[in-house]
Amino acid sequence: MxxxxxxxxxxxxxxxxxxxxxxxxLPFGIVLAWLFARKEWPLKSVxxxxxxxxxxxxxxSTGLILLKIFGRRSPFGQWLYNRGIEIVFNWKGVLIAMxxxxxxxxxxxxxxSFSEVNPRLEQIAATLGASALKVFFVITVxxxxxxxxxxxxxxxxxxxxxxxxxxxxxxxxxGKTQTLSLAIFNFVQTGKDSEAYALLGxxxxxxxxxxxxxEWLLRTRKTV
Amino acid sequence: xxxxxxxxxxxxxxxxFFSGMRNAANADEILVAAAASLTDxxxxxxxxxxAKSKHKILLTLGPSNFLARQIDEGAPADMFxxxxxxxxxxxxxxxxxxxxxxxNLLSNQLVIxxxxxxxxxxxxxxxxxxSDVKKIALADPAAVPVGVYTSKYLADEGLWDxxxxxxxxVLDVRAxxxxxxxxxxxxGFVYKTDAAISKKVKxxxxxxxxxxxxxxxxxxxxxxxxxxxxxxxxxNYVSGAAGKSAFKKYGFVVFE
Numbered sequence: 069m070x071x072x073x074x075x076x077x078x079x080x081x082x083x084x085x086x087x088x089x090x091x092x093x094l095p096f097g098i099v100l101a102w103l104f105a106r107k108e109w110p111l112k113s114v115x116x117x118x119x120x121x122x123x124x125x126x127x128x129s130t131g132l133i134l135l136k137i138f139g140r141r142s143p144f145g146q147w148l149y150n151r152g153i154e155i156v157f158n159w160k161g162v163l164i165a166m167x168x169x170x171x172x173x174x175x176x177x178x179x180x181s182f183s184e185v186n187p188r189l190e191q192i193a194a195t196l197g198a199s200a201l202k203v204f205f206v207i208t209v210x211x212x213x214x215x216x217x218x219x220x221x222x223x224x225x226x227x228x229x230x231x232x233x234x235x236x237x238x239x240x241x242x243g244k245t246q247t248l249s250l251a252i253f254n255f256v257q258t259g260k261d262s263e264a265y266a267l268l269g270x271x272x273x274x275x276x277x278x279x280x281x282x283e284w285l286l287r288t289r290k291t292v
Numbered sequence: 293x294x295x296x297x298x299x300x301x302x303x304x305x306x307x308x309f310f311s312g313m314r315n316a317a318n319a320d321e322i323l324v325a326a327a328a329s330l331t332d333x334x335x336x337x338x339x340x341x342x343a344k345s346k347h348k349i350l351l352t353l354g355p356s357n358f359l360a361r362q363i364d365e366g367a368p369a370d371m372f373x374x375x376x377x378x379x380x381x382x383x384x385x386x387x388x389x390x391x392x393x394x395x396n397l398l399s400n401q402l403v404i405x406x407x408x409x410x411x412x413x414x415x416x417x418x419x420x421x422x423s424d425v426k427k428i429a430l431a432d433p434a435a436v437p438v439g440v441y442t443s444k445y446l447a448d449e450g451l452w453d454x455x456x457x458x459x460x461x462v463l464d465v466r467a468x469x470x471x472x473x474x475x476x477x478x479x480g481f482v483y484k485t486d487a488a489i490s491k492k493v494k495x496x497x498x499x500x501x502x503x504x505x506x507x508x509x510x511x512x513x514x515x516x517x518x519x520x521x522x523x524x525x526x527x528n529y530v531s532g533a534a535g536k537s538a539f540k541k542y543g544f545v546v547f548e
Contacts, residue, residue, distance in 0.1 A: 239325070
């Protein structure tokens, strides 16, 4: 029972949606981090603060905001609903909750690694005729890639641990939206401690692996 | 300028991503939003029902106030099984329930639990006022049904104001049980059905059914459901003989 088919399904579902969430936020995170690290623009500090909010706000309140935005009662939720896109009580809700909650960690790590790239190298490439886009992909990203991967791993680990926003937006539907965190909650709710501990073990192993690897990348990166 | 190009590219990718994510609704899946305390009973009932019906039962489990909130925001549940009348009243007032579908199905009993190895002499709610009882765990009396019921009962007994400083509001019934099990509080109020699943607590007092607050688990169909006939069929099954015997097995009081 402890390592049943159900246990593996929950684990694979969590890993799959967590991976999709990380891939989804990766391009946005990279661009935003670059805009934060390299550009000056009006209200930048306000934008930076807003991006960090999900990191410090109670996840349940973030979930409530997401439910308001994506619920059928809101204009946007209604618009999605009319197009047959369901977010609430659906795996897409899990994806969005994970994405929103892990986004700040990604942006923060990537921003730091962009800041550590010597702007002189970018300027030299530009004077040699490289377009801004080329400088970004040929100079900045390769020099910062360890920080980017480390940030993505950290975001992935955070996504796997997401609970509060997920249960409000996606519900807790076994076999449909139930992630590791939600399943642990349910087993605790119904007094099934041994099943809860089995999932807890899996969660600890996964979290440890990704966080350790993320830290290792940051330790071994060279700063130019 | 090229920054704009990058942003355009990413927005395009996002658009492609989301447009590929449509999927068709499966008409035979009934989504039941249910209070977490009903998990085991409803899983059993759902399994038995699926064996004789073509419909599939999906449960989404959480605190009743979360579920009511979700349904109120238009979450696509077909049926709501609440542990509390107030949450159902709220949805009824907002016009979210299928008219005439609501019924009161189950009841539960409040009990006082203490750690299984507790030496304190607690035999009635009054004993909780003694000085050696420092903390009492209770699911948030402002929001969670069991907390609301308990505070109402204690107020009727004239004990709430004196006991209030000792109350530690926690997330829900399970959190109450967990804090009693760990010995971090001297006592807690939970439902009898929840006390039964823990071996590390013992029941020292059962609030008499006629004296205690009327604990009611109402059930109703959701107005916006697209699978109303299937959901109605399942609701009849839940409130029929097979459903009732499953609930009794888990310690619920079933209304006849």
